[in-house]
Amino acid sequence: MKFFIDTANLKEINSAVEMGVLDGVTTNPSLAAKETASYNELLQDICKVVPGPVSAEVLATDTEGMLSEARELVKIADNIVVKIPTTLEGLRAVKALTSEGISVNSTLVFSASQALLVAKAGASFVSPFVGRLDDISTEGMQLIGDIVTIYNNYGYRTEVLAASLRHPMHVVQSALLGADVATMPYKVIAQLIKHPLTDIGLEKFLEDYKKKMQ
Numbered sequence: 162m163k164f165f166i167d168t169a170n171l172k173e174i175n176s177a178v179e180m181g182v183l184d185g186v187t188t189n190p191s192l193a194a195k196e197t198a199s200y201n202e203l204l205q206d207i208c209k210v211v212p213g214p215v216s217a218e219v220l221a222t223d224t225e226g227m228l229s230e231a232r233e234l235v236k237i238a239d240n241i242v243v244k245i246p247t248t249l250e251g252l253r254a255v256k257a258l259t260s261e262g263i264s265v266n267s268t269l270v271f272s273a274s275q276a277l278l279v280a281k282a283g284a285s286f287v288s289p290f291v292g293r294l295d296d297i298s299t300e301g302m303q304l305i306g307d308i309v310t311i312y313n314n315y316g317y318r319t320e321v322l323a324a325s326l327r328h329p330m331h332v333v334q335s336a337l338l339g340a341d342v343a344t345m346p347y348k349v350i351a352q353l354i355k356h357p358l359t360d361i362g363l364e365k366f367l368e369d370y371k372k373k374m375q
Contacts, residue, residue, distance in 0.1 A: 165344035169193040173347035185213035187344045208238035216266045218244035227254040244268045247275045259283030273307040280317040292325035302334045309339040
């Protein structure tokens, strides 16, 4: 399973890179708005730090606008993946961009039918939003399982990128269901390594060692 970090903060990205587990980055204009640099400047800097896929989102809602923005975004770096919203206009953009050899991440996916369509259109990644479904009393992880099953049934190459992951169990459940990628905030990556028994065990080892050395 690949680990992506969902942020536009370079400090967080660099820290995740140093952990040795980071495979890529997902960003969006809302995340970029929290930083001081422009969106394009941020993307340039991120792509220099992370050699893996860096998802950059378009703002347009019409097909032609999406295509125009996407073609500019991919000029930033070779590892840019364009995030396209999963709408009818977006579906048309996915098909057009993939036919040009541009990698696309179909975002804001909330149903298996949406995931099926973007896979048929050739998207490189599909991003089902687990946490947002949980927020409306729907089982977000069920969607991950449904998409993985459908893609396996037909051999679609679109990678399932579990998004809107709020806590470590979201990540573990995504892995158990066979998601190809999990994207998460920095704090969730940091939480994955934490366990109270590890801390207690380490403290005990150190205490015993100090007693032996006295």
